[in-house]
Every structure is written in structure tokens, then in C-alpha cells.
Amino acid sequence: MPEYRRVLLDGAAVQAVRDGEELVAGDGRRVKAEEAHHLPPVVPTKVIAVHLNHRSRVEEFQVSLAPAPTYFHKPTSALNAHRGAVVRPEGCKWLNYEGEVAIVIGGTCRNVSPDEAGEYIAGYTVANDYGLHDFRDTDAGSMLRVKGADTLCPLGPGLVTDWDFRGKYLRTYVNGRVVQDGSTDEMEWDMHYLVADIARTITLHPGDVLLSGTPAGSRPVRPGDVVEVEVEGLGRLSNHIVAGPTPIRTDVGAQPTESEEVLSTALGGDWEYRGIRPPRRG
Known part of the structure; x- marks a missing residue:
């Protein structure tokens, strides 16, 4: 390939x-x-990500899957590359990895069926959809600052064409230890469905990226950690976590929080927030 x-x-x-x-x-x-x-293997005009798609992640959170996918946006200023540094801002604690497959659009795409969507895909690459959950209590659920901070969208190492997404393993490693172990077969909605769904109302341009969701096991990392995402047939994306050089300004805007929602999401399940059992603190 x-x-x-x-x-x-x-x-x-x-x-x-x-x-x-x-x-x-x-x-x-x-x-x-x-x-x-x-460098990032593509130059997108937009990066769109699906919320929940892997069944193991749904089971981990003990929630019901929505009848159709829901999405959020990561600004292109969040793009990062293979072996790039991922920044955890000073004053923040809850930076989580999320290993994913990224779909890369190859041709202008609008109003296509799932059966047609594959014709508009240039290829695929590995992604790590980092989230800074310290800001989960703001932005009315859009997750702009959770998912959109600088460096939080590494892609790479390369764009692979002629890759069949079916039946491929996806693993994330922190300092060499496997922390996520999933498969593309556990996705509720496959790559072609996601492209067709978004393209109903949003024109996708060559280079645009769709992140297809993460399996169970997303947890916080800290400066000094090395995080790698490996997808069968696509390669291994490696990044290291560094501390931000300056603190989050306190004279403007919402500040990092450590609410039950922040903790439960960062630690792997909003069952804690919903009171099913007492929240864990470590």
C-alpha cells in the first residue's frame, strides 16, 4: 500500500x-x-470528530449509543505531527489520549451515499484525539477548548492509500504499555457512513480529516510520557507530552476545573458523575 x-x-x-x-x-x-x-501528512480545511463510535467505549461509560453519530470540531491550529510535542498547559491535569483512525478526503464531497463515499476518500492515517478535560465544564458541550488547544491533534506518520479499514487492530501505548486495544470492527458506524453523514450538510474538501472514534481506555497522561498509537496497516504515531511554558491566564475566561464531570470523564466513565458509585480520586 x-x-x-x-x-x-x-x-x-x-x-x-x-x-x-x-x-x-x-x-x-x-x-x-x-x-x-x-509534518502532518495532509493540510485540511477542517477536522471533524465523532463523539462515541466504538462499542467498548460505550460500554465503559455505561451509556446508550445515540441513534445517529454526533460530532465536534477541532480547529486546524490544533494539528500536530509524528514525534511532535503535545503540550499540557500549566495549571491543567486532565490531558487524555484517544487513539483513532483518521479518514482523509480526496475529492470535493457533498450529498453522497455510504456506497459512494469511498470514492471520495484519499486514504487514512493514524490520529490521537487528545482532550484537555480541565475545560469540560465550559463551552456548552462543544468541547472547543477540551479538544481544540494547540498541539492536540497529532496525525501521521503518513497517508496510506488503498487501505481496507475492516478488521484492523488499534492500540495505544503509554511508555511502552498497552492502554487501549480495540478494532475497527467494533465501530457502530464505519468510515463510509461517517463521510456520507457529514457530507449531507457540510462540503468536504480534499485534505479534510474525519476522526472516527476511540475505543475504551482513554486516561490522563503527564509531561514526560511517550504516547504511541498503532493501527494495523497504517503505522505507529508517536508523541511526547511536555509541560506548557506559561500558565493559563486567570484574568479572562473560564478556568480549569476539577468537577465530578471532569474527573469521571478523564478517568473513564460518567457513571461516577451520575452517582452509580462513588467517584474515584486517584
């Missing part, structure tokens, strides 16, 4: 094709993949 990566070569962004352990630019220049400065 062809794999395309965007990297910096001599200070310029170029697309390169993976050839074994090397990346080959269009002009023939080569660089070792392990030594390359990676």
Missing part, C-alpha cells in the same frame, strides 16, 4: 513516498524515515 508523508527538507515542506526505511521526495532526494522532520 502506498504511503505518503510530508516532511521538511532543506527548510521546505515536501511530499515524500516511503520506500522501506527511507522517504523519497519527488526530485529524488532521500532521507531516513527515523531522521526526518515530520
